[in-house]
Amino acid sequence: MEWKKKDLTLPPSPLVPDYERDLLDPFLFKGMDKAVERILTALTNKEKIIIFGDYDADGVPATALLASFFNQIGFTFYDIFIPDRHLESYGLSLERVKEFAADDVKLIITVDCGITDIAEVDLANKQGIDVIITDHHLPPAVRPAAEVIINAKQADDRYPFKELCGSGVAFKLVQALITRGNFNLPKGWEKWLLDLVAVATISDMVPLTGENRVLTHFGLIVLRKTKRVGLKALLAALKLNPRFVTEDDIGFMVGPRINSASRMGHASEAYNLLMTEDVETAATIAKNLDTKNTARKGAVENILKAVEGLVGTKEPLPVLVVGQNDFSPGILGLVASRLVEKYRRPAFVWGKTEFGEIKGSGRSDGSVNLVELMRAAGDNLFSDLGGHVMAAGFTLLPGKEGELNDKLNAVYNQVKQATMSSVIFYDRELTLDGCTEATWRVIEQWAPFGVGNTKPVFLFNKLKVFQVKMFGNGGIHLELTFKTNQSKNICAIGFFYTKDLKVTAGETIDLLATMEKSYFRGIPELRLRIVDLKKA
Known part of the structure; x- marks a missing residue:
């Protein structure tokens, strides 16, 4: 990889977010007026409502967010449903809609899902159930005939910011409900929901620009003094001091534990963590999720070892496609991400469920929109697909796993967006003596960092390595000391x-790295995060 200095680095504007100034009017969403009117009617008439959420670290907080709002206003005629990742498809299912109808449900509100559920919404309509879809995934050409769809990615939606995660959209819905409803809530009560929004926004890896940066900035402030017993317990289990929690802590520690519930069990465990008010229950769930996450890591490494053998036998095509019947679909997104890091091309990985369905995940290297790629591969390949530009999930039609590789690679050149650059850009040169608290205070003004708002990258020339250590399970992480x-x-x-x-040790290297402040074991320490390195 070639290294080049950026021509210019511009900070976000304004540098420090302002809650009142920078949050957008939720009624700019297409359909928000109608959604609020329908929900207020349901609240007044005490209609049975289902909050239907996705099972990941965006959908679970989104479900908890809307449920927390209902609890706060004293509305009890609701239930939540999150599918079993291992046994059910993503989003609504025909079977569940029938069950809801039998249970006299009158309104389904989806969070972080629903935008592709055409047949399921049609059935709900026939059963006399209204559906309000709140989602942020890419809409298909033909959208469900829902009562309302709240999704800024609709072509005819005028909401100015298109990159909210599912929890962000759910928060805008609550914001709108509070504006129009007469709930007698303390002014600004909705801000206490922002800890959930921050966790979801960072975990779902949506761009930390625009409104997402505002929500995450204030969400981190709320998280540091959260009232949620479960989040407090999880931070304690991870030995994280709430006062110093950062976006990195969420991305690398909190989010994976929430995701581990569905990957290694059922997402309801993570939902219960976010909703419980019992300290002992919270501590037990937090410990269980940490244990599940450890098991998840081992399972991912085992699949990666198997994949290495499969990749070695494959011709190096633009899209990497691998799978085996014994791969657990719940963790294949993580496997695909690791493959993209290593092989620098889009990766699709599939496995078989207990019921014989072939399900999988895809991750992009940035060269192609995964949803467009799968749609271009043909209607006779997938029974279900959805997701984002960079991350997607799918279910194959029976017997189609042998065609996946050829069909994705056949259409790749038709839909690819760009040739991936072999250049890594850095912001400026720095010396080790420049890694000071004063430097860090300047850097953190640009926080929170993430997709679309990355940390500044520094070039360190001719560093002599004092010590080298590999750590982590199997020695997969590198630590250099200078x-x-x-x-x-x-x-x-x-x-x-x-x-x-x-x-x-003793070698001289050139290093590209970002700077960060670690509070590992409660000890503040400035350190570097390696981006790339080479011999000097």
Whole structure:
């Protein structure tokens, strides 16, 4: 990879978000007026409502967010439903709609799902159930005939910001309901929901720009003083000091634990964590999720080892497609992400469910919109598909797993958006002596960092390596230690280090890295996060 200095780095504007100034009017969403009117009618008439959520670290907080609002206003005529990731398809199902009808449900509100559920919404309509879809995934050409669809990605929607996650959309719905409803809530009560929005926004890896940056900025403030017993328990289980929780802590520690509930069991466990008010229950669930996450890591590594053998036998095509019947579909998104990191091309991985369905996940390297790629591959390949530009899920029609590789690669060149650059850009040069608290205070003004608002990358020239250590299960992470001119130690961490370049103590290297502040074991420490390195 070639390294080049950026021509210009511009900060977000304005640098410090303002809640009142920067949050957009929720009624700019197409259909928001109608959605609010329908929900207020249901609340007044005490109609049975189902909150139907997705099972990931966006859908579960979104479900908890809307349920928390109903609880706060004293509305009890609702239930929530989150599908079993291993046994059911993504989104609504015909069977569940029939069950809801039998249970006299009058309104379904989806969160973080529903935009592709055409047949399911048609059935709900026939059964006398209204459906309000709140979603952020890419809409199909033909949309469900729902009562209302709240999704900024609709071509005819005028909401200015298109990148809210599912929890972000759910928050805008609550914001609108509070504006129009007479709930006698304390002014600004909705801000207490922002801890959930921050967790979801960071975990779902939507761009931390525009309104997402505002929601996450204030969401982190709320999270640091959260009233949620479950989030407090999870932070305690992870040995994270709530006062110093960062977006990295959510992305690398909190989010994966919430996701582990559905990946290694059922998402209801994560939902219960976010909703419980019992300290002992919260502590037990938090410990269970941490244990599940450890098991998840082992399962991912086992599949990756198997995949390495499969990839070695394949011709290097533009899209990497692998699968085996014994791969657990619940963790294949993580496997696909790791494959993209290593092979620098889009990756699709599939496995078989207990009921014989072939389900899988795809991750993009940025060169192609995954949903467009799958749609271009043909209607006679997938029974279900959906997702984002960069991440998607799918279910194959019976017996089609043998065609997936050929069909995706056949249409790749038709829909690819760009050739991936072999250049890594950095912002400026820095010395180890420049890694100071003063420098960090300047950097953190740009936080929260994430997709679309990345940390500044620094070039460190001719660093002498003092110590090299591999750590983590199986030695998959790299830690380099350097000495400043004042003989202070500065560490550089590379998680999931996959480069073939081996580094030894005493060598001199050039390093691209970001700066971060770690509070591991409660000890504040400035350190570097490796972006790339090479021999000097």
